[in-house]
Each structure stands twice: as C-alpha cells, then as structure tokens.
Amino acid sequence: MLPPRLYSLRAALACAAAIATLAGCAVGPDYHRPGTPTAAQYKETPAGWKVAEPADRADRGNWWSIYGDARLDALMDELNASNQTIAQYAAAYRQAHALVAEARAAYFPTLGLSASATRSGQQLSRGNGAGASSSGIGNVFSTSLDASWEPDLWGKVSRSVAAEKAGQQGAAADLANARLSAQATLAQTYFQLRALDALQRLLDDTVSAYAQALKLTQNQYAQGVAARADVIQAQTQWQSAQASAIDNGVARAQNEHAIAVLVGQSASTFSLPPIPLDAQPPSVPVDVPSALLERRPDIAAAERRTAAANEQIGVAISAYFPSLTLSAQGGYQNSVLSNLFTLPSRFWSVGPQLAATLFDAGLRRAQTEAARAAYDQQVAVYRQTVLGAFQEVEDALASQRILAQEVVVQREAVDSAKQALAIVTNEYKAGTVAYVSVLTAQTTAFSAEQKLANLAGQRMISSVGLVKALGGGWDAARIDPLAVVIERNGPVAARSSEQVQQPR
Numbered sequence: 001m002l003p004p005r006l007y008s009l010r011a012a013l014a015c016a017a018a019i020a021t022l023a024g025c026a027v028g029p030d031y032h033r034p035g036t037p038t039a040a041q042y043k044e045t046p047a048g049w050k051v052a053e054p055a056d057r058a059d060r061g062n063w064w065s066i067y068g069d070a071r072l073d074a075l076m077d078e079l080n081a082s083n084q085t086i087a088q089y090a091a092a093y094r095q096a097h098a099l100v101a102e103a104r105a106a107y108f109p110t111l112g113l114s115a116s117a118t119r120s121g122q123q124l125s126r127g128n129g130a131g132a133s134s135s136g137i138g139n140v141f142s143t144s145l146d147a148s149w150e151p152d153l154w155g156k157v158s159r160s161v162a163a164e165k166a167g168q169q170g171a172a173a174d175l176a177n178a179r180l181s182a183q184a185t186l187a188q189t190y191f192q193l194r195a196l197d198a199l200q201r202l203l204d205d206t207v208s209a210y211a212q213a214l215k216l217t218q219n220q221y222a223q224g225v226a227a228r229a230d231v232i233q234a235q236t237q238w239q240s241a242q243a244s245a246i247d248n249g250v251a252r253a254q255n256e257h258a259i260a261v262l263v264g265q266s267a268s269t270f271s272l273p274p275i276p277l278d279a280q281p282p283s284v285p286v287d288v289p290s291a292l293l294e295r296r297p298d299i300a301a302a303e304r305r306t307a308a309a310n311e312q313i314g315v316a317i318s319a320y321f322p323s324l325t326l327s328a329q330g331g332y333q334n335s336v337l338s339n340l341f342t343l344p345s346r347f348w349s350v351g352p353q354l355a356a357t358l359f360d361a362g363l364r365r366a367q368t369e370a371a372r373a374a375y376d377q378q379v380a381v382y383r384q385t386v387l388g389a390f391q392e393v394e395d396a397l398a399s400q401r402i403l404a405q406e407v408v409v410q411r412e413a414v415d416s417a418k419q420a421l422a423i424v425t426n427e428y429k430a431g432t433v434a435y436v437s438v439l440t441a442q443t444t445a446f447s448a449e450q451k452l453a454n455l456a457g458q459r460m461i462s463s464v465g466l467v468k469a470l471g472g473g474w475d476a477a478r479i480d481p482l483a484v485v486i487e488r489n490g491p492v493a494a495r496s497s498e499q500v501q502q503p504r
Contacts, residue, residue: 026155027321028314031307034379036386038290044397045286063473064187066282067460071275072190075263076183082264083182089175096164096171103164106157109149109326117141117337141340144331144347151326156318163311170304176297184468186262188461193255194277195457196248201276202453203245206446210238213425213442217435220428230435237439241446277456281400281463286470289390295471296389302382309375316371319364322356389469396466403459410452417445 064076080086121137152158217234220226252274260270293299330348334340357364421441427433 028317031310044394063467078263089178093171093175096168100164100168103161112146115143139335141337142333146329148327154318154321159311159314163308166304166308170301173297173301180472187464189258191460196252197274198276199453200248207241210241214238281459302385306378306382309378313371316368325353392469396469399462407455414448417448421445
C-alpha cells in the first residue's frame with residue numbers, strides 16, 4: 001500500500017490527466033470564409049480573351065520582367081533591398097510572428113525557482129512584572145520550485161493562437177501588398193519619367209523646327225514678302241517652345257527624386273540618364289474573377305483579419321466558463337542554513353484550483369457582443385476590399401482597351417497634322433497664305449504629337465496598373481509557410497528570415 005502522501009500525489013496527477021483530456025473543447029463559432037459576389041468573367045475583357053493557363057503565370061514572380069527593361073530590373077532589385085516602407089512591414093511581420101509564439105506559450109506550464117533568507121524577532125512576555133520579557137530572534141532559509149498550469153478546457157488558448165496565426169498571415173500579406181504597391185509605383189514612375197524624356201525630345205525637335213520657321217520668316221521679311229508682325233509671331237512661337245522645353249525638366253526632376261526615395265537613396269545623389277520611352281505594353285494574362293481572391297495580397301490580408309476576429313469571439317465566450325489551475329510546489333525550509341537540504345526540511349504541496357465569475361454586471365456579455373461586432377466589421381472590410389479589387393481590374397482593363405483605340409486614332413491625327421503643316425508652309429513660301437495659318441498648323445501638329453507621346457506613357461502606366469490590380473506575381477498559396485514572402489526579395493526582408501524559419 002502506498003504512503004498517504006504518495007497516494008494523494010498520484011490522485012492529484014490522475015485528476016489532472018483526466019481534466020487535461022477535456023482540453024481542446026473550443027467554444028465559439030468555427031470560421032468559414034465569408035461569401036463575396038463574383039462574376040464568370042470581367043466585363044472589360046477584350047475580344048478573344050481566354051482564361052490564363054498555368055504557363056502564362058510562370059514568370060509572374062518578377063512581373064516587371066515582362067517589360068524587358070534592364071534598367072527597370074536593376075531599380076527593382078534596389079527597391080526590394082532598400083525600400084523603407086517594405087522594411088516597416090517586414091518589422092511588423094516579425095512582431096506578428098513573435099505574438100504567435102507568445103500566445104502558444106500558454107499551452108505549457110510555468111516553472112519558477114525561488115530562494116529566500118529572513119531574520120526576524122519577536123518580544124516574548126514572561127509575566128506581569130516589569131522587565132519580565134525577552135526577545136526571540138530566529139532565521140528562516142528556504143528554497144522552492146513552483147509549477148502551475150491552466151488547461152485549455154474551453155479553447156481560449158487555441159482560439160488565441162489561431163487568432164495570432166491569422167494575424168501573422170495577415171501581416172505577411174500586408175508585407176506582400178506593400179512590396180507590390182512599391183514595385184508598381186516604381187514602375188509607373190519610371191515609365192512616366194521615360195515618357196517625359198520622350199516629350200523632351202519632341203520639345204527639343206519642336207524648338208528646332210520653330211527656329212527654322214523663324215529663319216524662314218526673317219528671310220521673307222528681308223525680301224519684303226512678309227511683314228514685321230510675322231517675324232514677331234514666329235519669334236514668340238519659338239520662345240514659347242523653349243519655355244515649354246525648360247518647364248518639362250521640373251516634372252522630370254520630381255519623378256527622378258521620387259524614384260530615389262523608392263529605392264532607398266538620397267535624391268541629392270541619385271540620377272537617371274534621359275532615355276525616351278520607346279516601348280509597347282506587353283500582353284498581360286487575365287485570370288477569371290474568382291482567382292483574384294487568391295492573387296491579391298490585400299484581399300488575403302483582409303480575409304485573415306476576418307479569421308482572427310472570428311477566433312476572438314471564442315476567446316470572449318470562454319470567459320463564461322470556469323477556469324482550472326493546477327499548481328505544485330516543493331522545496332526545503334529550515335532555520336539553520338547547513339541543514340537546509342536535508343530530508344526533514346522538505347515540504348511539498350499539489351492541488352487544483354477552480355475559479356468562476358458569478359457576477360460581473362454584464363462585462364462578459366458586452367465583451368462577446370463587441371467581439372461579434374468586430375467580426376462583422378472585418379467581414380464588411382473584406383467584402384469591400386474584394387469589390388474594390390474588381391473595380392481596379394475593370395478600370396485597368398477599360399483603360400488598356402480605350403487607350404489602345406485612342407492611340408490608333410491619334411497617330412492618324414498626327415499624320416494629318418504634319419501633312420497640313422507641310423502644305424501650309426509651302427503656301428506661305430509662295431505667298432498665298434498669311435503667316436497666321438502657319439502658326440495655327442504648327443500649334444495643331446505640336447499638340448497632336450504631344451498627345452501621342454502622353455498616350456504612350458499612359459498606356460505603359462496603365463499596363464503596370466493592370467498587373468498590380470491582378471496581384472502581380474503573388475499567390476495566396478505562399479501565405480503559409482511565410483518564409484517565401486520574406487526571403488525572395490533581398491536584405492530588407494532577409495533580416496526576418498531567421499525567425500520565419502523557426503519551427504511553427
């Protein structure tokens with residue numbers, strides 16, 4: 001037969017084991033992804049469109065490579081390594097990863113070691129007469145090992161861990177979205193810069209053409225064919241073109257400075273050589289609308305936050321149920337230090353503690369209602385994000401389609417304007433028309449060419465917008481494990497790769 005103390009210990013451990021088997025009964029609603037309205041295909045898809053095949057998406061990781069611009073590729077490498085906005089979201093992801101470990105720690109017992117030494121005295125009375133007392137002074141030395149554990153009976157810990165894991169996944173999607181946004185902004189700013197370089201070339205050519213027109217007018221005036229007013233008008237046209245050419249440099253400088261900030265460099269030391277835009281938007285494969293839910297990191301982030309909010313409902317509901325704490329303590333205590341670690345100095349205790357709140361003036365009910373309202377709010381945010389994503393894709397598709405049509409018409413307008421200018425110039429040389437007709441034809445031709453140059457830039461910028469609206473090269477399948485999201489994009493993200501690769 002076991003000694004009473006060992007029997008009590010075994011009974012306590014058996015009780016703890018029986019209670020532990022109840023753990024994992026998670027209260028609260030299980031999560032299901034909220035439904036969202038989707039269509040069979042996009043309204044703005046071009047004629048002859050087909051669903052993108054897996055091979056079409058093979059190179060969508062570095063999606064900017066479809067533009068075949070080596071300088072853009074190099075700038076993207078710099079952005080992925082040094083962009084400070086990406087660095088902020090990488091740090092936020094590492095924080096979310098730590099919060100998962102913090103929540104998971106509640107699954108396990110806590111252990112504590114303590115040691116103390118006290119000296120105390122007490123006045124001891126011997127009788128009723130004066131001076132009939134003495135002082136009792138003694139020492140107490142003790143050391144103990146304490147353990148406590150709260151079984152997850154109602155799923156509070158599991159719900160908390162699930163909420164933090166969903167938050168971690170949302171943080172990873174936020175990081176991917178921040179990277180995609182920065183990459184798209186860089187590409188659009190870069191193509192805007194190149195469009196301004198193309199416009200600068202047009203302006204420089206226009207200044208040269210107007211200078212020749214001024215020389216022609218001066219010769220006509222010298223021969224007595226043209227009036228002095230024609231010379232003044234030609235000179236004004238030429239000087240205005242010079243002013244426009246100079247003014248274009250302001251916009252170019254601002255775009256160059258914006259690129260410097262995106263790639264993590266000082267605007268004072270960064271520069272890009274002028275290279276006029278000479279590219280056509282590539283064909284971008286378009287998935288069915290339902291695939292957008294997996295292709296957009298901002299949608300994934302909103303969905304993960306919805307899942308986290310759902311878990312918080314279970315955490316709030318678990319407060320209605322009693323909590324159980326199993327604790328144990330053992331150690332040594334003696335008044336003589338040399339006898340501290342001896343068998344008679346031992347002490348131990350073990351036992352459960354059950355606690356329940358009987359009255360809280362509606363606190364738990366209010367917390368549960370708040371958690372449900374927070375979930376409903378996140379559902380609305382998620383659905384609004386999906387709707388906004390569909391709008392962005394439709395906008396980008398419409399922009400690509402309409403701009404392509406506009407370019408065709410505008411090229412014809414440029415050809416017509418050039419022909420009209422050539423005819424009017426010859427008629428002016430022959431003296432059959434006034435110089436004002438030449439000025440009008442020059443202005444019309446320049447405006448037509450300027451608009452064509454701007455359209456070329458708009459088409460490239462719109463193309464980048466379409467890639468971004470479709471989610472770039474991101475895929476929700478990579479949201480967990482999340483190391484892929486961090487590691488593939490340089491030192492900024494790599495600083496967190498060590499934590500990401502730890503066992504989950």
